[in-house]
Amino acid sequence: MTRTARPNAVRTAGASLVRTSSPVLVGRVDQLGALRTAVPAQPAVVMVEGESGAGKSRLVRELLDTDLGPMAVLIGHCHPVGEPFPYGAVLEALRGAESRLARVRGGLSAVAGVLAPLLPEIAEHLPPPPPPIGDPRTERHRVFRALREVLGSLGPVLLVVEDLHWADDGSRQVLRFLMTDPPANLSIVVTYRREDVPGGIPLGAAFRPPGGITSVLVELGPLTVDEVRALTAAILDEDSVSAEFAAKLHERTAGIPFVVEETLRALRNPAGAVHADGATARRLLDAVEVPVLLRDAMAERLAALPVTATRLAQAAAVLGVPAPAELLGEVAAIGEQRIRAALTHALTGHVLHEVDPGRYGFRHALARQAVYDTLGGPDRQQLHTRAIEALDQVEPRPLVQLAEHSERAGRTAAWLRYGEAAADRATEVGDAGTATAMLRRLLLAPSLPAVDVDRLAIKLGQVAHLGLDQRDPTETLERLLGDRRLSTSVRGEVRLYRGLLLIRQAGGVEQARGELETAVADLARRPELAAKGAAVLGQPFMGMTPLAEFWPWLERTSRYRETTVDSEVRLSLLANELGSRLHTGDPSVMANPDWLAEPVYTPGQRRQLARARCNLADACTSTGHFRFAGEMLRDGLRAASECGAPFVVSTARATGVRLDWLTGEWDGLAERAHRLLDEYQDLFPVASELCLVLGSLATARGEWAEATSYLTETGAFNPEESIAPVAIAGCAALAWTTLSQDDVPRACADADRGAAIIRAKGVWAWSAEIGPAAVATYLAAGRTKDAERFVAEIAEGVEGRDLPMAVAALAHCRGRLAEARGDLPSAVVHYREATDRYAALPAPYYAATTAERESMCLLPTETDKAAEILSTLVDTFDTLGATRDAARCRHTLRGVGGTKPSRRGRRGYGNELSPREQEVARLLAAGHTNREIADVLFLSPRTVEQHAARVLRKLGVSSRAELQPESLG
Incomplete structure (x- = not known):
């Protein structure tokens, strides 16, 4: 018996047709x-x-x-x-x-x-x-x-x-x-x-x-967060759903599929909401009305309870968080003798649940909202007032809850007092998200006095740039700049913090620079704040502004750092200055090991030291000091996590991903980068770097469409609003991707963009990846003069600079030029130099690709030695996971009569997939045709067809459409 399921759908006001159930079964x-x-x-x-x-x-x-x-x-x-x-x-x-x-x-x-x-x-x-x-x-x-x-x-x-x-x-x-x-x-x-x-x-x-x-x-049981995410994507027919939205939806619905479906149906614009960040997702979901069916079910259960049990449930709805029976009874004004009986009725009636041992609340947020909505205005205010009186006696006082109850009870002065205290405490313990959200709510109050606006606006700016919620605080600060209540004396500081937040948003770099320049001028009488703005303006990686325009700001930062007696300010400026100078290859940075030796005592000092280490790790990753980068990153990331600096943590984690790519630590790297991209998709500096790594990994596997999709998100096509070194590396990876597909004109366009960015910026430290890619592309196009000119520019730019990665790349470029001229002995010398330099960093993938060029030069005269190098490289590329490169080396090896079996030899695999079959299965699951797979793996279409048939048979599926990437391991 076979039936065809037709998913139900409804049309909501102002929305397209939305399914009310998933077309596929999720989590079961x-x-x-x-x-x-x-x-x-x-x-x-x-x-x-x-x-x-x-x-x-x-x-x-x-x-x-x-x-x-x-x-x-x-x-x-x-x-x-x-x-x-x-x-x-x-x-x-x-x-x-x-x-x-x-x-x-x-x-x-x-x-x-x-x-x-x-x-x-x-x-x-x-x-x-x-x-x-x-x-x-x-x-x-x-x-x-x-x-x-x-x-x-x-x-x-x-x-x-x-x-x-x-x-x-x-x-x-x-x-x-x-x-x-x-x-x-x-x-x-x-x-x-x-x-x-x-x-x-x-x-x-x-x-x-x-x-x-x-x-x-x-x-x-309930669905997990990942299953809620998959269910949402299936219902709304969306390719992706933000991790933050899925987490908030799971929190609100407890992962119950029906409640998830009903909540999505009640959203005004579900297709737009699913891409929201955490703060926006919470705001949108909190605004969703309780679905009618759920409201009716809860009303029915309440109606079956005794009066005291109903009052206890309503008290729990007002408190909003699981609470002990005594607190529920105090808020509900039920005598001690009757609390136990009332609670038993509420539990057996499945209105309340024992969420934690001895603490009672609701199964999910919508059930709590359904009960809360049964209260009339006066009753709600009375219960919130009782909650304030009860919670004010608890130690430590739950300030966030007290602020919430004060606002709902209409006690404005108490709301301001508790709300600011809650934000202060959150800042002290490193919870920037809670502090930011609370300060924003307070600042949105139209009745807030001017004196409070000044104080809270500054606090919002100070804490927001530590956290991950960037867009909403930026909008709040922008609104405040047009608010007459904000005094002239604090406008410069508010503008400074807004500029710092804009840098982190896609399309905000140029606007941020203008805002910071204005802020520095406004802060002339406050040199410590002006210096913070100057330190950011002195960071060379912002947009397309040339290095010459950064130097005056960097020198100004350095002068103030040398004169200030404030340790936290000094560390803050040093955190920017060291990274900026090292990005340019300044030899003095690595020559002085005592830059960060100053002892720290306060939370602010610890945060700045953590930021300095993470910034230095980032610059070391760009310039090639990989081992030192690893040390700085470990110490900085640990300290940033401990002292509550989530934005620093986000950038450090992205740096760690890029460092792992460069140093060949690829095992599980794509999965980790995907998870981080889900988490930080709204932080452009972080997201663009993660996309660079994901795109580069896809290129090494020969997955061209996936590679291009990620690499276009690096800023390569919009350098004015990019993080320059990421955009340049994105152009390089795009050039390799298109060149590998023999699309030389497109590869030239990608290489030209990258070369134009680095010439405009004047920071030749960032030539390490664009150099070899552009030279290889220009030579393939017959643009020898362009290749020679670019190599000469790189050589001049790195001369006397501390840039080990760029110097290794320069040797690679010179090898390409010598090979193109037919001077193979000189090419071999340059390639060996490059290979040795890459290996010393260590950068094993780059060392291997350069060694492959050396083997190509040796083939005509020293075939056995070339074959030996190629055989070793097959193992290297296989170990890394560079499928395309390993297949290319195997193909070349076969062409000269050498043999190299697939990974782990030619043993029998029975019903398991062999390594080659795993590669074919992965490409089949990604939607590639046999012809495309043959091109990637350097096989004949007939061979791929045979591999594909074995894959389907071993996996027990009838067609490639049934293959799922996640099922392949």
């Missing part, structure tokens, strides 16, 4: 597999347990939509209201058996006739009813036997009974009878939610299936 693959395995193994008993909205019915529908062969499906439902209907669910199911029953020829005993009065729809196919016995127990037993006999006569049967928790006693008893001794042709699936089962026993008495019967209990 194992459970569905258990059903598919158990049901055909007749006789079988399957019990599906899960709370309301967990997806029990959807799981059963998915089972029924599979091919069940000759099995007849009979479905009955238990209902919560209505007249008593003994055996109702089972009798309802049997009504669907008429066609099967009509084909039964003989064999039904007279006892089957007792069903005729109960089922007039199929009475003609049953024997005449036997005379009544007069004993109710015996009569009931005859019905049970009749049902078993009729079901046993129908051939293979699947009996499904939904919502067993609403079943009448007769249905429970007959099901227990059937499940204890089912006919050999019968499979039974029942669904129920234990919290609504009388006594918690689904069948009315303990049930243990006897031996010889397939028995499975399938429990449906």
Whole structure:
């Protein structure tokens, strides 16, 4: 039996057609597999347990939509209201058996006739009813036997009974009878939610299936955050959903599929919301009204409670966080003697839950909102006031909660007092997100006095640039700059902080620079703040501003740093200055090991020292001091995490990913970069660097479309708003990607863009990646003069600078030029120099690609040595995961008569995928054609076709469309 599921959809106001359920099953693959395995193994008993909205019915529908062969499906439902209907669910199911029953020829005993009065729809196919016995127990037993006999006569049967928790006693008893001794042709699936089962026993008495019967209990728990994310993407037909939105949606719905679906349906613009950052996602989801079905269900449960239990639930809704019984009772004004009874009713009525030991709250945020909405205005204010009085006695005082209750109670002065105190405490413990959110809320209040606006605006700016929430604080500070309540004396400082935030946003670099220059002028009488602005303006990697315009700001920063007596300010300026100078190759930075030796004591000093180390690690990564970069990164990242500097942590983690790419630590790197990109997608400096690594990894695997998709997000096409070294490296990676596809004109365009950026900037430290890519591209296009000119510029730019990566790349470039001239001995010398320099960094991938060029030069005269190098490189590239490069070396090796088996030799793999088959499987799952795979792996299409057939057979799938990347490991 096969059915086609048609996902339901509704049209919401101002929105396109939105599904109300997922077109694919999410998070229940194992459970569905258990059903598919158990049901055909007749006789079988399957019990599906899960709370309301967990997806029990959807799981059963998915089972029924599979091919069940000759099995007849009979479905009955238990209902919560209505007249008593003994055996109702089972009798309802049997009504669907008429066609099967009509084909039964003989064999039904007279006892089957007792069903005729109960089922007039199929009475003609049953024997005449036997005379009544007069004993109710015996009569009931005859019905049970009749049902078993009729079901046993129908051939293979699947009996499904939904919502067993609403079943009448007769249905429970007959099901227990059937499940204890089912006919050999019968499979039974029942669904129920234990919290609504009388006594918690689904069948009315303990049930243990006897031996010889397939028995499975399938429990449906909440979905995980990742599963909520997948469910959201499926419902909204979106390719991606932000990790922040998924996390907030999971938090609000507790991962219950029905609640997730209803919440998405209630969103005004769900397709736009799913890409929101954490703060925006929370704001959008908090604004969603409780779905009608959920509201009605909660109202029904509340109506069944005693008054005291309802008041306790309402107190819990007002408190908003799990609380002990005593606090709930105090807010609800219930005497100590009655709290326990009220709480027991609220728990057994499944309104409240014991969230943590001894702390009670709601299953999910929407349930809490549904109860909160039952309160009228005066009642809400009274309960919030009681909450303030109760929480004010708690130590340490929950300041965020006190601020929330004060605002809702209409106590404005108390809200301001508690809110600012909450923000201060959050800042002290390094929780920049909470501090930022609280300060923004306070500043949005139209009644806030001017004196408070000044103070809170400065606090917002100070804390926001430590955290990850950038866009909302930036907008708040922009609004404040146009607010008459903001005094002239603090405008420069507010403008400074707004400029610092703008740098981190896509498209904000040029605007940030203008804002910072204005702020520095406004802060002429406050030199310590002006110096902070100058230090940022002296960072050379911002946009397309040339290095010559950065130097005056950098020198100004240096002069103030040398004169200030404030240790925190000095470290703050040093954090910017050291990185900026090292990016230009200033030899004095690495020559002085004592730059960061100053002792630190305060949290502010520790944050600045952590930032200095992370900035230095970033500059070392760009210039080639990889080992020192690793040391700085470890110390800086640990300190930034400990002292509460989440933005510094974000940039340091991105630097770590880039460093791992450069040093060949590729194992699990793509997965880690993907996770970080999900987390930091709204922080452009971080996201662009992660995209650079993901694109570069894809290029090494020969996945051109994926590589191009990521590399276009590096700023390569919009250098004015980019982080320059990332944009230049993005151009280089794009040039390699297009050149590898023999698209020389496009590769030239990419190389020209990168060369133009570095010439405009004048920072030749960043030539390490664009140099070899551009020279190889120009030579492929016959632009020899352009290649020679670029190499000469690089040589002049790195002369006397401390730039080990760029110097290694220069040797590589010179090798390319010599090879193009036909001077192979000189080319070999240059390539060996480059290989040795790369290996010393260490940069194993770059060393290997350069060694490959050396082997090409050796092939005409020293074939054996070239083959030996190529054989070693196959192993190197395979170990790294550079599929395309390894395949290219194998192809060259075969061309000169050498042999190199795939990874781990040519042993038999049985039903496991061989390394080559794994490569083919990955490319098949990514959507590549046989021809494209052949090009990537340097194989014939016929060979790829054979590999593909083996992949499908070993993985047990019928077509490549069924391959999923995540299933390939």
